[in-house]
Amino acid sequence: MAVPEEGSVVETGDQAAPVGWVERTAFDYTAMAEAETAATWDGNARVYQWKDEYGDVGPAFEELEVELFGDPESRRDRQTGLDFSKIEQIEVIQEGPQRIEYIKTFADAGIHPVMLRNIELCGYEVPTPIQKFTIPAILQGYDVIGVAQTGSGKTAAYLIPILSKLMGKAKKLGAPRPNPARFQEGVDNVIAEPLVVVVVPTRELAVQIFNEARKLCYRSMLRPCVVYGGVPVREQGGLLSRGCDILIGTPGRLKDFIGRPEVLSLRRLKYMIIDEADEMLNDDWESELQAILSGAEQDVGNVYYGLFSATFPKAARDLAKKYLCDSHVRFRVGRAGSTTENIKQMIVEVSREGKNETLLTLLEEMNGVRTIIFVNSRQAADTLDDFLFNMKLPVTSIHSDRTQVEREAAMRAFRSGQAPILVATGVTARGIDVRNVMHVINYDLPSIEYGGIEEYTHRIGRTGRIGHRGVATSFFTERDEPLASVLTRTLLETNQDIPDFLQAYIPENWSSGTKVKFETESDFDPNDVAGAGEGCGDEGGGWNTADNVQGDSGGGWGNSGGNDANEAANASGGGWGADAAQPAAGAGW
Structure with missing residues (x-):
């Protein structure tokens, strides 16, 4: 909430905050903008500094260790109440000409001892399904496609093996x-x-x-850096000039630095990861991705690629076919675009005029917990932020019209609990992982034209992450009727209660245990039969060879029959259950 202009009337903060909530804080966005040149950017956060005498691994640094991982007591509390039972039941389907033996524990993978210690400091006790398969695949040198639900640990799934391989070789x-x-x-x-x-x-x-890379690079010579828009190029260039081994960035800013060869060169590049790939494959970012993937100095065939996302639309498949080797491996955790049963989903029918009253009731009933409220426009985010602030609630907001100083200040306030209610547009909150987000509220459901059920999945995935439980409440108005059918099927897929007003959208002949079908499972082009791996130059492998499928031949991701084949295999026990330790009968190997 911005500090009001002089002469405006707004209630002061003298009265107590609503029961269960901390006192609200007014954020002076004008002052933030004026102080921007002196701001401490999130990208300036401390990293482990190696010295020549350390060799490839340095000693522990207690002060930084607490900053990165928290004190020992908080690390123990972090694992309290985790429920991995639902995650362990998620089916993992492996596709591709190579079979990867998955790991049961991090110690099984042959990870560098310093990385194992960093994993322990992070509080990661058991690898998630996507980590069980991706970690050994990357360690063995394969290109990887990982399609897994939001909150499933995709970031650590690629950072752990990549950084482990580089430790001792910096x-x-x-x-x-x-x-x-x-x-x-x-x-x-x-x-x-x-x-x-x-x-x-x-x-x-x-x-x-x-920040995740800062933790996993701890005590190594590997130096992480980050570049993104909204921060002066000179500021980020100064950080790069100290050396950089792991570079994280947004497409536009990466393209900018690639065009500055006196600052950045990709000639030593070994690994290229595209995270949240489905979001980036819009036409708006095509030129940036092309410059990053193929317009730099890296040698074709010497770079390993990874593509990670919660959904896998055709544009992502086309990108994979262009850059990944024939021998790449593909893992799908659950249905592409699905969500988890760890999230309790509630759909509430409201009128547009009744949203604010219903929202206040929800915040009163589930008070004091980190809550993200999603809206569909920047104006709506500002309006709702003002409304909740004037109701004396500790709120902040984030959207793309805010300066980077404001956006980073809002996220720090949300993470610290100073402002445990965050109003956000879906774009700015994409992929955000904040500990202990217990409640996600879709004040506006995404429209079918802009994001649809995939956007809904990403939004509610801000809670219920990696073993935690969460609640997602969505307001349903007459404008949301186009989303009703696929929303109902999403609820059925994860065994949620179907409210009375959505009962009419339950598929005919559906009964408990029936596999629910989605349009995205049959959107494959029947003529899309090209093999993957143009960059490797080898023929064979491909996307539609019999070895690529689980179940009936001709399945795979690249043809029209793949999903029916996979559904048949799954119905008869095909695919890999992450807790089963062996491929089930009929898995197709």
């Missing part, structure tokens, strides 16, 4: 860089030559993955 593979203890700006600057590039669609997600 001096051999990395570029020369100055010793931070003696660095002098303008004198010791080097060209950043990262070994890893991670491309993400939003600034907030870039910072989030950077």
Whole structure:
């Protein structure tokens, strides 16, 4: 909530906050904008600083360790109440000519000892289904496509194996860089030559993955950096000039730096990861992705690629076929675009005029917990922020019209609990992972034209993440009727209660245990039969060979019959259950 202009009338904060909520804080966006040049950007956060005498692995640094991972007591509390039972039941389907033996524990994977310790410090006790398959696949040198539900641990699924492989090899593979203890700006600057590039669609997600990389690079010589819009290029260039091994960035800013060869070179690149790929494959970002993927100095065939997303539309499949090797492996955790039973979904029928009253009732009933409220426009975010602030609730908001200083301040306030209610548009909250988000409210459901059920899935996936439970409440008005059918099927798929006003949309002949079908499962082009892996130059493998499918031949992702084949296989026990330790009968291997 912005500080009101002089002369305007608004209630002061003298009265107590509503029961269960902390006192509200007014954020002076004008002052933030004026102080922007002196701002401490999230991308400036401290990383582990190696020294020449350390070798490839350095000693523990207690102060930074607490900053990165929290104190030991908080790390123990982090795992309290986790419920992995639903996650363990999620089916994992492996496709591709290579079979990957999955791991049961992190220790099974042959991970570098420093990485194992960092995993422990992060509080990761059991690998999630996508991690069980992706970690060994990347360690064995395969290109990977990972399609998994939101909140399933995709970021760690690629960072852990990549950084583990590079630990102990930084001096051999990395570029020369100055010793931070003696660095002098303008004198010791080097060209950043990262070994890893991670491309993400939003600034907030870039910072989030950077913070995850800071943790997993701890005690190694590997230096993570992040670049994104809204921050002066010179500021980020100064960080790159100290050396960079892992670079996370948004498409536009990455393209900008690729065009500055005196600052950034990709000639040493070993790994290219496209995260939240489905969001980035809009026409608006095509030129940026092309420049990042193929317009730089990396040698074709020497770069490993990873493509990760919660959904896998045709544009993502086309991208994979162009850049990934024939021998890549593909993992689908559950149905592409599905959500998890750890999230209790409630759909509430309201009038447009009754939304605010219903919202206040919800915030009163489920008070004091981190809550994200989604709206469909920037204006709606500002309006709702003002309304809730004037109701004395501790709220902040985020959308694409805000300056980067404001966006980062809002996220810090939300993460710290200073403003545990965040009003956001779907775009700005894409992929955000904030601990202990217990409630997601769709004040506006996404329209069928702009995001539809895929956007709904991403939104509610901000809660119920990796073993935690969460609640998602959505307001349904007469405008949302086009979404009713697929929304009802999504509820059925995850064993949710169907409200009376959606009963008419339950598919005919449906009964408990019946597999629900979705349009996205049959959107494959029957003529889309090209093999993947143009960049590798080898023929064979492809997307539609018999070895690529689980179940009947001709399945796969690249033809019209693939999903029927997979459904048949699944119905008879095909596919891999993550807790089953072996492929089920009929898995097609």
